[in-house]
Amino acid sequence: xxxxxxxxxxxxxxxxxxxxxxxxxxxxxxxxxxxxxxxxxxxxxxxxxxxxxxxxxxxxxxxxxxxxxxxxxxxxxxxxxxxxxxxxxxxxxxxxxxxxxxxxxxxxxxxxxxxxxxxxxxxxxxxxxxxxxxxx
Numbered sequence: 446x447x448x449x450x451x452x453x454x455x456x457x458x459x460x461x462x463x464x465x466x467x468x469x470x471x472x473x474x475x476x477x478x479x480x481x482x483x484x485x486x487x488x489x490x491x492x493x494x495x496x497x498x499x500x501x502x503x504x505x506x507x508x509x510x511x512x513x514x515x516x517x518x519x520x521x522x523x524x525x526x527x528x529x530x531x532x533x534x535x536x537x538x539x540x541x542x543x544x545x546x547x548x549x550x551x552x553x554x555x556x557x558x559x560x561x562x563x564x565x566x567x568x569x570x571x572x573x574x575x576x577x578x579x580x581x
Contacts, residue, residue, distance in 0.1 A: 450497055452488065455528045455573050456504035456518070460485040462570035463501045470547040471532075471575075473499070499530065522572050529574035537579035541565045544577075555579075 457463035460483060467473045467489040476488040476498055483503060490498040504522060505515040521527035534540040537555050544567060545551055552566035552574065563579040 452498045452500050453530065454500045454502055455530060455569070455571070456522060457485075457487075457501045457571045458483070458504070458519075458522060459570055460487060460501065460503075463487065464489070466549065466569045467499065467501065470544055470549050525568055525572035525574060527573070528571070529576065531576045531578060533578045533580050535580045537563055537565060537577065540577055 455463075460480075464475070464478070464487055467487075468475055472492065473489040474492045476490055476495070478485060478487045480486050480503075484506070485501075485503070487501040488498045489501065504527070505518045510518075518527060541555050550568040552568055553564075555563060555565040557563045563581075564576050566574055566576045569575055
């Protein structure tokens with residue numbers, strides 16, 4: 446079987462702030478930007494690597510979601526417990542310094558984890574946890 450990861454989803458509550466983080470702070474390219482106002486679906490990904498994307502999307506837009514579920518999603522986003530992603534780089538320290546210098550909210554500085562990886566973490570404007578792991 447030949448299966449790849451094409452697109453993953455992260456919620457946003459402010460499309461402009463999320464776009465600025467992924468484009469201007471992480472250096473991703475914008476692949477598409479559709480919709481208007483807060484109802485925008487923005488696809489971003491590593492420059493020059495069109496095979497994998499992140500879809501930044503408004504949360505809880507599925508018509509089958511109840512109002513209680515929408516409230517729960519909003520509460521989880523506010524606490525930063527709803528969405529997260531794991532990225533990777535061969536230069537963790539350099540990447541950390543660049544992302545931090547652009548004003549991203551630092552959750553964890555680079556550290557060797559007891560489970561055998563070295564990583565750091567930031568929050569994006571929607572509260573999503575963005576972990577960056579060092580490629581070895």
